[in-house]
Amino acid sequence: MMRHPVYVRIAGKDVTVTNREKVFFPDCGLTKGDLVDYYLSVSAALLPHVRQRVMQMLRYPNGVDGKFFYQKRVPVPHPEWLETYTIQFPSGRSADFPVVNDAAALAWIANLGCIDLHTWSSRIGDVEKPDYLLIDLDPRGGDPWSHVRTIALVVKDVMDELGLVSYPKTSGSTGIHIIAPIVPELEFPEVRRFAKAFAQEVERRLPDIATTTWKVADRTGVFVDFGQNARDRTIASAYSVRPTKDARASAPLHWDEVADVDPADFTLTTMPGRIDRVGDLTAGMWSSPKSLVPLFERLKLKPAQTR
Numbered sequence: 001m002m003r004h005p006v007y008v009r010i011a012g013k014d015v016t017v018t019n020r021e022k023v024f025f026p027d028c029g030l031t032k033g034d035l036v037d038y039y040l041s042v043s044a045a046l047l048p049h050v051r052q053r054v055m056q057m058l059r060y061p062n063g064v065d066g067k068f069f070y071q072k073r074v075p076v077p078h079p080e081w082l083e084t085y086t087i088q089f090p091s092g093r094s095a096d097f098p099v100v101n102d103a104a105a106l107a108w109i110a111n112l113g114c115i116d117l118h119t120w121s122s123r124i125g126d127v128e129k130p131d132y133l134l135i136d137l138d139p140r141g142g143d144p145w146s147h148v149r150t151i152a153l154v155v156k157d158v159m160d161e162l163g164l165v166s167y168p169k170t171s172g173s174t175g176i177h178i179i180a181p182i183v184p185e186l187e188f189p190e191v192r193r194f195a196k197a198f199a200q201e202v203e204r205r206l207p208d209i210a211t212t213t214w215k216v217a218d219r220t221g222v223f224v225d226f227g228q229n230a231r232d233r234t235i236a237s238a239y240s241v242r243p244t245k246d247a248r249a250s251a252p253l254h255w256d257e258v259a260d261v262d263p264a265d266f267t268l269t270t271m272p273g274r275i276d277r278v279g280d281l282t283a284g285m286w287s288s289p290k291s292l293v294p295l296f297e298r299l300k301l302k303p304a305q306t307r
Contacts, residue, residue: 010040013081013104017111024063024115027245030268032063035241036110038268043103045280046117046239053119054085054097054127056234061113064243074098079108085124089232099124115243116172116250118234121191122184129184130191131289133164134235135199136225137176143222147209151222152176152258154205158198162295167285170263172242172250177235181289188231190304194292195226197299238282241268252281 006017020033039046057071072095074084083099100109100117109117121130135155137148152168155178159166164180171177182191199212202224211221228235236242240250251266251274266274293304 008107010104010107011102013079013102015079015104015107015111017107022063024060024113025245025247025268026063026065028247028267028269030247032111032113034268035115036107038241038272039106039110040103041272042239042275043106045275045282046106046237047100047102048286049237049239049282050100050117050119052099052101052123052125053121054087054124055100055109055114056118056120057098057109057112057114058116058118058243059113060115060243063113064115064245064247068243072097075112079104082108085127087127115241116236117240119237120232120234121229122188126184128187128231130186130188130229131182131184131286133180133182133191133195133198133292134228135178135195135202136171136228136235137178138223138225139174140216140219140223143209147222148176149258149261151202151206151210151224152178153255154202154210155224156255156258158201158205162298164290164295165285165288166255167252167282168255168258169238169250169252169282170248170261170266172236172240172248172263172266173244174263176258176261177250179285181286183289183291183293185306186292186304187307188229190306191292192226192229193301194296194299194304195229197301199224199226201299239271254278254281 008015022032024032060068074096084096086096088094167179169177203210203212209221210224211219213219236250238252242248247268249266249271296304
């Protein structure tokens with residue numbers, strides 16, 4: 001039986017939501033409509049993380065058990081109120097990406113089957129210059145979760161020593177992201193160069209459980225991933241749902257939660273209540289970025305190349 005789309009008016013904008021009853025997370029019985037409703041419910045906390053960033057669409061039109069595909073170019077047609085941004089690639093090609101700036105755009109992109117929200121680490125005001133440093137702790141299948149938590153706390157120590165304010169969050173998958181807001185003054189290669197030296201310092205302090213070895217087959221510990229600071233790399237934003245069977249969400253944390261955190265505690269169904277209890281732990285994080293430029297020599301690097 002064909003179901004007619006539902007038109008929702010959000011802050012004066014009309015959004016089409018189709019097939020609300022389609023099951024997206026069979027193990028939980030959660031639907032596409034539940035996903036849309038979740039993003040609307042957490043929009044105030046989530047939007048500061050994705051606003052003015054190009055979004056890489058990863059679409060699951062039939063939920064987590066169905067096939068998925070990546071889509072860079074914004075679908076045509078799309079709402080006239082949706083902001084887009086054209087990215088030029090080294091190949092000479094270009095693509096118009098969606099930019100999710102408000103709750104209506106969140107509902108629109110969730111309706112496409114975008115379960116998680118993957119954005120660049122720069123904003124479109126200066127798209128070649130990231131506004132955060134990311135350390136992504138990426139365990140192999142056999143790495144204990146306790147090692148990930150231990151390494152995260154050492155990442156905090158190094159960031160504290162450098163004067164960087166850090167914000168941890170569960171990735172919503174198997175790892176932990178640590179983000180430090182930075183002044184958008186360096187291009188991607190320089191931020192990545194800094195991140196690599198930073199990761200190597202973490203590895204030096206925890207050589208038995210942390211690694212910066214690039215080749216997967218040669219790793220012997222949790223990968224302290226610095227490569228996500230490169231151009232065109234994306235991560236799932238804070239509060240993003242992930243395409244897992246239990247509908248996990250990427251959860252911002254207090255640092256004193258990290259030592260005992262269990263990422264399974266944070267899901268599409270539990271995250272709104274957590275925000276009600278503890279508030280938005282990322283509130284204001286983008287208001288006081290730090291400059292990386294004076295820190296290069298602290299990590300024994302040649303001075304930063306600014307443009």
